[in-house]
Amino acid sequence: MAILEVKDLEVYYGIIKAIKGISFEVNEGEVIALIGANGAGKTTILHTITGLLSPKKGQVIFEGTDITKVPAHKIVGLGMAHVPEGRRVFANLSVYQNLKLGAYTRKDKEEIESTLEMIYKRFPRLEERKNQLAGTLSGGEQQMLAMGRALMSHPKIILMDEPSMGLSPILVNEIFDIIRSVNETGTTVLLVEQNAKKALAIANRAYVLETGRIVTSGDAKELMNDDTIKKAYLGE
Amino acid sequence: MALITSILEQLLNGLRIGSVYALIALGYTMVYGIAKMINFAHGDIIMVGAYALYVYVSLLKLPPVLAVILTIITCSVIGITIEKVAYKPLRKAQPLAVLITAIGVSYLLQNLSLLIFKATPIPFGSIIKVPSVKLAGLNISGLTIVTLVVTVAVMVGLTLFINRTRMGHAMLAVSEDKGAAELMGINVNRTISVTFAIGSALAAVAGILYISQYETLLPTLGALPGIKAFVAAVLGGIGSIPGAMFGGIILGIIESMSKAYISTQLSDAIVFSVLVVVLLVKPSGILGKLKAEKV
Numbered sequence: 001m002a003i004l005e006v007k008d009l010e011v012y013y014g015i016i017k018a019i020k021g022i023s024f025e026v027n028e029g030e031v032i033a034l035i036g037a038n039g040a041g042k043t044t045i046l047h048t049i050t051g052l053l054s055p056k057k058g059q060v061i062f063e064g065t066d067i068t069k070v071p072a073h074k075i076v077g078l079g080m081a082h083v084p085e086g087r088r089v090f091a092n093l094s095v096y097q098n099l100k101l102g103a104y105t106r107k108d109k110e111e112i113e114s115t116l117e118m119i120y121k122r123f124p125r126l127e128e129r130k131n132q133l134a135g136t137l138s139g140g141e142q143q144m145l146a147m148g149r150a151l152m153s154h155p156k157i158i159l160m161d162e163p164s165m166g167l168s169p170i171l172v173n174e175i176f177d178i179i180r181s182v183n184e185t186g187t188t189v190l191l192v193e194q195n196a197k198k199a200l201a202i203a204n205r206a207y208v209l210e211t212g213r214i215v216t217s218g219d220a221k222e223l224m225n226d227d228t229i230k231k232a233y234l235g236e
Numbered sequence: 237m238a239l240i241t242s243i244l245e246q247l248l249n250g251l252r253i254g255s256v257y258a259l260i261a262l263g264y265t266m267v268y269g270i271a272k273m274i275n276f277a278h279g280d281i282i283m284v285g286a287y288a289l290y291v292y293v294s295l296l297k298l299p300p301v302l303a304v305i306l307t308i309i310t311c312s313v314i315g316i317t318i319e320k321v322a323y324k325p326l327r328k329a330q331p332l333a334v335l336i337t338a339i340g341v342s343y344l345l346q347n348l349s350l351l352i353f354k355a356t357p358i359p360f361g362s363i364i365k366v367p368s369v370k371l372a373g374l375n376i377s378g379l380t381i382v383t384l385v386v387t388v389a390v391m392v393g394l395t396l397f398i399n400r401t402r403m404g405h406a407m408l409a410v411s412e413d414k415g416a417a418e419l420m421g422i423n424v425n426r427t428i429s430v431t432f433a434i435g436s437a438l439a440a441v442a443g444i445l446y447i448s449q450y451e452t453l454l455p456t457l458g459a460l461p462g463i464k465a466f467v468a469a470v471l472g473g474i475g476s477i478p479g480a481m482f483g484g485i486i487l488g489i490i491e492s493m494s495k496a497y498i499s500t501q502l503s504d505a506i507v508f509s510v511l512v513v514v515l516l517v518k519p520s521g522i523l524g525k526l527k528a529e530k531v
């Protein structure tokens with residue numbers, strides 16, 4: 001069953017049409033990769049899904065309900081978390097305060113505590129640094145914090161915008177392992193990446209985006225062996 | 237001995253007027269931190285508070301405590317309304333447009349007050365009736381005691397509110413990154429409204445303390461303390477709450493010392509010179525953090 005559906009989406013910045021009619025769907029339990037070069041429109045799509053931008057046309061449907069007009073701050077409470085591009089952790093707040101803000105819409109204190117423990121188990125470095133200001137963390141640690149903060153809302157689906165950006169190869173592997181394990185524990189993942197190789201390796205299906213349009217889509221393993229994809233995105 | 241007593245007296249004077257500046261500066265700095273704008277109408281909320289108190293006490297003959305509470309509520313409601321009507325539609329506009337609007341709101345408030353209460357100064361005796369205290373040869377006025385106690389209580393309360401409550405945490409998040417705050421489920425519009433409400437409530441308290449000292453109502457009475465408190469906020473580091481408290485107190489002390497020992501006429505010039513020197517040495521203010529502007 002589709003947990004998230006995007007239908008005929010068109011998004012503008014002023015008079016510039018950044019997204020030119022896009023449709024795709026994410027089924028429950030999947031890892032879906034949205035790949036494309038810089039400027040293809042990946043971030044714009046995620047921002048439109050979580051309400052930070054409004055589309056000119058089209059719909060965003062979450063668990064069968066149209067959420068196109070739902071304001072951004074009401075999205076996370078529905079069960080959809082967004083790890084934004086560039087991490088955007090709250091630099092002047094501690095790691096712990098950042099994580100607590102991730103659970104802002106949740107009420108049950110005990111459940112929040114147990115999620116926090118689970119996140120500390122997944123990211124031991126965050127526990128070691130829980131009283132440190134987020135702005136003083138390394139890039140990899142900030143990415144972990146941004147992911148941990150999103151997971152604090154206990155989402156059904158998590159949207160991640162270029163989690164590997166600017167990280168060393170070792171850290172990139174670590175981050176992708178974490179994404180895989182987050183998915184294995186039952187969270188659906190919509191992953192936006194320029195690192196197509198890595199993204200296709202953990203995705204079930206993928207959509208390829210070029211200047212605001214989906215040009216190819218299909219099974220991730222098949223796309224990995226597709227000659228045009230290899231040439232354009234995998235550097236082979 | 238006489239000199240020491242005199243210095244201590246001036247120090248107390250400075251603390252009293254500095255407390256009022258600090259209360260006003262908190263409003264500037266909180267609104268700047270959250271909404272990234274200088275609310276130039278903030279000083280006029282002090283005036284609104286002073287007139288509101290006069291209406292409740294002298295015209296409606298309400299008991300002082302009730303009048304104070306109603307004054308605070310009145311200013312908060314006006315603060316929220318100004319934000320909703322004048323500033324919210326400009327949330328994505330250029331800073332210059334917002335600044336000009338704020339100056340416009342400031343004139344609007346002054347002229348409304350002129351229209352309702354006329355230009356003739358209205359005498360209005362202090363509602364603070366606390367006896368003065370003699371301590372080691374020092375005469376401490378009741379108003380000074382009340383001002384200091386109220387200011388300390390407000391500062392402690394505000395610090396606890398920001399660091400301990402859900403709304404306080406939301407304010408911290410919004411001040412750093414509105415988009416990321418929304419993704420956490422924080423209602424940014426509501427957070428901004430609450431910030432204006434708190435800033436205006438503090439201005440109301442400052443207005444009550446200020447008018448209790450000067451005992452004369454004028455439509456422009458908020459302008460001078462407003463601009464000085466703005467200087468205090470910049471001095472302490474705009475956006476920083478401890479900075480506003482510190483900046484206000486320091487400014488009050490410098491002002492009262494200059495008046496007593498250098499020159500009454502030059503005291504304002506000295507205050508502004510201190511600002512210039514501090515900004516030359518540390519452009520972000522005493523407790524401010526220098527941040528690269530986000531692109």
Ligand SMILES: Nc1ncnc2c1ncn2[C@@H]1O[C@H](COP(=O)(O)OP(=O)(O)O)[C@@H](O)[C@H]1O
Pocket residue numbers: 013016018036037038039040041042043044045
């Ligand atoms: N705030 C903005 N204002 C105007 N144009 C923008 C803005 N953000 C992105 N764009 C444009 O929209 C297109 C898609 O951008 P984006 O969604 O950021 O791409 P991606 O995330 O795939 O790199 C690009 O052409 C970009 O220049």
Ligand SMILES: [Mg+2]
Pocket residue numbers: 039042043044085161162
């Ligand atoms: Mg992007």
